[in-house]
Amino acid sequence: MSEEGPGSARDDAWFEALFRAHATAVFRYLVRRGAGDDAQDLAADVLATAWRRREDVPEGAELPWLYRTAAYVLANHRRKGRPVPVAEVSDEVDDASPEQLAVVDDEVRGVLAALSPRDRRILLLHAWEGLDGDGLAAVLGISRGGADAALSRARARLRAAWAARDDVPAG
Structure with a gap:
């Protein structure tokens, strides 16, 4: 049996499963941290990092690894001096005035x-x-x-x- 190299069908399947399972959670994580309009681009950066470093992503602990990577990506983004909007107040209805x-x-x-x-x-x-x-x-x-x-x-x-x-x- 031949060993599959980087970019193999197995890697592609792993990444597709990772994306389906966690892309939305990573995006929401970034939105809640104030990434606003940049959240989608930053989430893509996080997932691209996961692809590049797929050998470092611990099996069974993918989401925590992605959250940690997202925190680094967001910190780097903020250091670049781009304005980060303040999070919006929720529109959910509550019984309180x-x-x-x-x-x-x-x-x-x-x-x-x-x-x-x-x-x-x-x-x-x-x-x-x-x-x-x-x-x-x-x-x-x-x-x-x-x-x-x-x-x-x-x-x-x-x-x-x-x-x-x-x-x-x-x-």
Whole structure:
């Protein structure tokens, strides 16, 4: 049996399966991170990187690898000085009044802003992307135990920051 080289039918099938399974998730990841109109191009860059580095993409952990690559691609994009639009507010209907939603949204943003960039990233990867355990570890480039501990610490700091917003000194 002959060994298949780069660009073989097996590689093509692998990439097609990767694309079908994860292209939309990568695109959404980039949109949520503020890539806006550039998200589609950046997602294509991420997938092109996966193709070039297909031997480095861990089997069974493709999506975390793609998310980590997307974070690097987006960081490089931002370093180039292109304007990155602010994420839009969701149009979803909620029972709360617009005023209540605005107050809560501001409070959540304020509490998240009080956290370190690493804690924010960990919490958002967990909440938005559904990553924990091995997936979170792969994206962060740390061990599973380290990822679990980092998520636990980030949650604790989030709880503390949320509680601190209610600690208004009596005047």
